[in-house]
Amino acid sequence: AQSVTQLGSHVSVSEGALVLLRCNYSSSVPPYLFWYVQYPNQGLQLLLKYTSAATLVKGINGFEAEFKKSETSFHLTKPSAHMSDAAEYFCAVSEGGGNKLTFGTGTQLKVEL
């Protein structure tokens, strides 16, 4: 069975600082991995996805994530945080024959001046 662990339910960074949101997965087969962002009272927006091509994936809004099989990780990074990045971030995994997603518990990113 697949699962996702997001370490740190809350992360706070200063504007301009590096953003690092952690995601570790468990999967019995090569997984497909996704990062989504949720702004208050809205649905989820896809940031990026890993589908077994390049291990370093670039997404929207300057975010990227690196798939590391040896560490079973798919951490999300952004070199310089902006106030508009404050939101909830979800890591998700999909495996097997369908596109059913298993979500992590989410990380609330706060960006301070």
Next chain:
Amino acid sequence: GAVVSQHPSRVICKSGTSVKIECRSLDFQATTMFWYRQFPKKSLMLMATSNEGSKATYEQGVEKDKFLINHASLTLSTLTVTSAHPEDSSFYICSAATGGASNQPQHFGDGTRLSIL
């Protein structure tokens, strides 16, 4: 591209009322649609998966007679909360995907805030 519209965005109604929520894929055909429930400061809980033209598959613990799902076309799925009670108050989110492959991302609607008085 890949826009999903969910309506209404917010609904407040009395206990015992049935409420219908619509989920539409505006610029693509959604073979599969998903319905989630999200509690405050919590992750998304998958309620059911629906494929166009067939019965929805409900997750364990979700009452199918309580949460009626219809996926009559490739662009529309509806969730009806029947005889809603205060404990059904929540944020409901739909998503849609093209095809059933694992590498196809889900595209999400903006959610419906349901409040039962």
